[in-house]
Amino acid sequence: MLVSYNWLKDYVNIEDISAEDLAEKITRSGIEVEGVEVLNEGINGVVIGHVLEREQHPNADKLNKCLVDVGESEPVQIICGAKNVDKGQKVAVATVGAVLPGNFKIKRAKLRGEESNGMICSLQELGINSKLVAKDFAEGIFVFPSDVEVGADALEYLNRTDKVLELGLTPNRSDALSMLGVAYEVGAILGREVKWPSTEYAANNEVAEDYISVKVEAEEDNPLYVAKVVKNIKIAPSPLWMQARLMAAGIRPHNNVVDITNYILLEYGQPLHAFDYDRLGSKEILVRRAQKGEKITTLDDTERTLTEDHLVITNGIEPIALAGVMGGANSEVQSDTTTVLLESAYFNGVTIRKASKDHGLRSEASARYEKGIDPARTREAAERAISLMEQYAGGEVVSGSVEANTLTIEPAIVTTTVEKINSVLGTSITSEEVKDIFTRLQFGVAEDNGSFTVTVPTRRGDITIEEDLVEEVARLYGYDNIPTTLPVSAATPGVLTPYQAMRRKVRRYLEGAGLIQNITYSLTSEERAKQFALEDGEAIRLAMPMSEERSTLRLSLVPHLLDALQHNIARSLQANAVYEIGSVFIGKENTTLPEEKERLAGALTGLWEQHPWQGEKKAVDFFVVKGILEGMFRILGVEESISYARLEKDGLHPGRTAEVLLNGKSIGFVGQLHPEILNEIDLPETYVFELDLVSLLTENVGEIQYEAIPRFPSISRDIALVVDRNVPAGELQEIIKSTGGSLLKEVQVFDVYEGDKIDTSKKSVAFALRYYHPEHTLTDEEVTKVHNKVLQAVEEKFAAVLRS
Structure with missing residues (x-):
């Protein structure tokens, strides 16, 4: 989860604590912050410029000569190669002396004989990943809205003065997969209130039931489905601040409606989907399991074959979305969309994971459904999205919602005691401190003489048993504050077996x-x-x-x-x-x-x-x-x-x-x-x-036996034995060793020959034998006597003969 520090300020007061200090506190409370990225690191001198004039470069077909107001006393001439640069645009300009990512310094230059005093920048040149740049600006410079101030810091408008905390979440902490979830965590750590965003809007006199009906056949897979309608939408780019926040969180901007659904996904952790109402083909939403072999073309223009394991949203006849994973191309919001049907639903995570895995579609929405979302936010997220669509897409909200609701999820009620907490943690925390921790977490808590009955909000689905409450107390109390103790009984040092x-x-x-x-x-x-x-x-x-x-x-x-x-x-x-x-x-x-x-x-x-x-x-x-x-x-x-x-x-x-x-x-x-x-x-x-x-x-190995360094010379003999080809050299070696007795210290194979000099059914195996006696120098007679026994043994056992 990527968390914008500036965005987090909307929900909890963190003005007095730096992003780095906040990251340290979050890590110490149990959620690891893997890094803090400074978005404008190594960048300076980039301002907003106004292109006053643009004409073709006299000496280059692919270059433009632009006169740009950068907020100084006189406009400057800049040569730009972008195809989409034009008169009247507000653009990002790296002035002379500016530094761009990679320590790229901007200097005055001459391009094909024309002076250039700066550089008109694309978002990629400002350090933004190309995958996050909107399609309109993917191959050219970025154009700001017309109301931005000339000469102002372009990085501030693009929210590049922000810092982004990367949270390494474990699967049980799906509650922190949203900005509000992180705000609750930070509020609990710092002991501060969490401010919720506004969901106010003005609805017209029509009712949503006149536009759409909702029916859910697969109630286990989809216990809650909420549909809302917004008319007279004007599709346009979303506000610059929203685009910047989406890019900081790793999501590419598209248009105001789609960006709002993605924004709510990050803000509330509730996936939403916007359908073009006029492209639905009916006034009905039917949620059901797909039929075997049924097909849908998803938003990525890929036709997918469905099975009975997959959940689909249909218009009563054909699928218009693969539930919780991706919408269908047949109901996509496009530039001519005027009426939007907004879906906010609670889907079963197992069903969504099955579809996501089967089709190789791992999306931000499916990831959240798989890990578990808060059902209490499903309606609130829809209200917040409608409010933003009214404000930033000129929408007219149709009154009310259409729901299919069989949801039975209730907050968990878990009990614990101060004695239990202290016995597990080895602490002496007081009842007041425990109650304060639960209150900071915004859990419902009732105390009775050191016993706590805690009502856990549905956003914290990971807390179900008493030990979970003990863990919450431990991490908010501070692991560093838990005393270090040694066992009372005599301890023995650990050793390897x-x-x-x-x-x-x-x-x-x-x-x-x-x-x-x-x-x-x-x-x-x-x-x-x-x-x-x-x-x-x-x-x-x-x-x-x-x-x-x-x-x-x-x-x-x-x-x-x-x-x-x-x-x-x-x-x-x-x-x-x-x-x-x-x-x-x-x-x-x-x-x-x-x-x-x-x-x-x-x-x-x-x-x-x-x-x-x-x-x-x-x-x-x-x-x-x-x-x-x-x-x-x-x-x-x-x-x-x-x-x-x-x-x-x-x-x-x-x-x-x-x-x-x-x-x-x-x-x-x-x-x-x-x-x-x-x-x-x-x-x-x-x-x-x-x-x-x-x-x-586990083989029983005897104690190591040491021998004195040899005082007397050894005698070596080499023998080449001709034997049948199927006789293993190892068996020959074993016979030689066993027959040689105590005088024979080493036997090694040094050559095997099979060729035209011997019979084709035979082979020659050559051995080096070393004889040694620890008490005296061996005589030739002693060695010959043992050596002959060796030759006799191999002859009797394998019909081996010495190679001449």
Whole structure:
């Protein structure tokens, strides 16, 4: 919500407090002010000028030579390129020495041989967003009404001397989505009265019932509908002050009638809609659910197909508005409109949200209906709008209103006590102070010996229980005034559990290795829920999902990490390595709730290392990812318990995927995405892993054993073993380790060969073996004895032979 500081002065006396101080007080009372924008920051020297003469520039077809009175002793010549500049206009002029946004300084200049002493400005050049500029001035200079004073500060007329507070509202504070709602809040904070705007007007002798009838079929969706009629309207631009306030609040001006409805939307928080009465096609308003397949063309000239979930305003036959969201083009107020039918209604927020979401129409009106409006203002807002239409559109108000009313919403009545408030807050607030706070909030309050019965106005629909009243007292009393206390009993310092400490160690390691943490949605689509899952389980679907893409609880973290890679690559980030620690949800038969388990997953693609100066590049491959995991297993102390086995899994490359085993039990996988999957999701070669984090971090790890630094030299032997192609190198390595005994300290694979020098059904795997004894220097005989045992073991187990 954008709140104009100058506009707020109309309702509550804040002359003695600056916008910045007010923002601080509002924030401390519970509504965060995210910023204060100074609209004229960095701008000066802009005045109102009167164009006395305009003629074609003698040396340029697209330039005009203007003689402009800027309130000085003599008029000045200004060269202007705007198509719409003309004699007799009142315009914004940046005089010589003026400064415009971006520190753009105005100087005397010559343009195609003609002197120019200033600049005639568009609104965009004065720092106003182009989306907020009225269509008439979107591609040219802004023209002021003829009654403005020449030489006066143009920024004051445009309300650019204002400051705008941006409120970061939580969903429960929909009452502050209006200027009056903010005024109530400020009045309560400062202890000052709130002044309501005038709704006075003179009605004629006709009655609205002669013009229109109202019938509501969908009473649950629309319990209150108010219609009023204004004749002899003259469509024109709205007053400059109103346009300026709308632009400060982020709304583009259109014409006086539409601007008044938008102005009331911001002032009262009550959406209104103005129909061209003569274009309705009948004298009837019928509010109903749409028929399946029914169509309406909305104000944005888009034809929309409706369903039975959508609420429409009709003329008895065809839709003329999508209720609470957008009007129809067939009843739009246009330049020739003379009679207006004004709608002010209370719609069900759930119904409006459904239509808004289905059609992708998020409007200021629908946002307020969704969060909840004050039904007590529905009639008052209409009266205020009619008053403004009489004043600024020359309208003649038809007496009375036509209503359909089945509204039953009443103010909430909530009770609390001083004892309850003080026990929750840890304060010693008196009954008088509590009563004063409720009175400042303009709640009805009755006290009986420290017990309060509070009547909560309908504008504060967020207050329904006793704890809500306690919160109101706390924030108005001042959170800073609540005493800081320590627990009475002896307190112990908080520490991480062993599991939390290990999990933090995993995060630090992975981030140190170059992976970036991601936090993704726990919800996915039904089709993707079981992709890459470590274990079978039922996919749990939500009873009321937000969308089909977020309808089912995930069983794996990998799919969303792939989405993250797609997002990054689409933005030309070619090196990507991400990980996530999060929960998956595994449904079991005959159980209502799923089992929640914590997983660790990662996805890597692109370049892993790049050294442009040396011309070195290394792409991510299976062994890079496996190496990252092995480093993590090492710092967790489970390296010796980890092994790998070949794995075939849906969505992964059958020859480049391994199952990760902890003490022989599967805890996850690491591998390359299958080429078919890569083509489907348009990713380059990508590697993923997912591990059962709980099993990994709760593994019983023995105490760290230290060994003395070697005093004696080691002996290395290399062997190349020829075995069948389907023999895993890991199994060979395990046999070598177990046979080598205490003397064999290290076994590493350093080469695999498959080529024309050996049989096509065979492969050669080369190992580097290092032997060492802590007490003496090994002899060749000792090493040969153990080494021969190793060769004999691999020959017996795998029919391995030494490659000659």
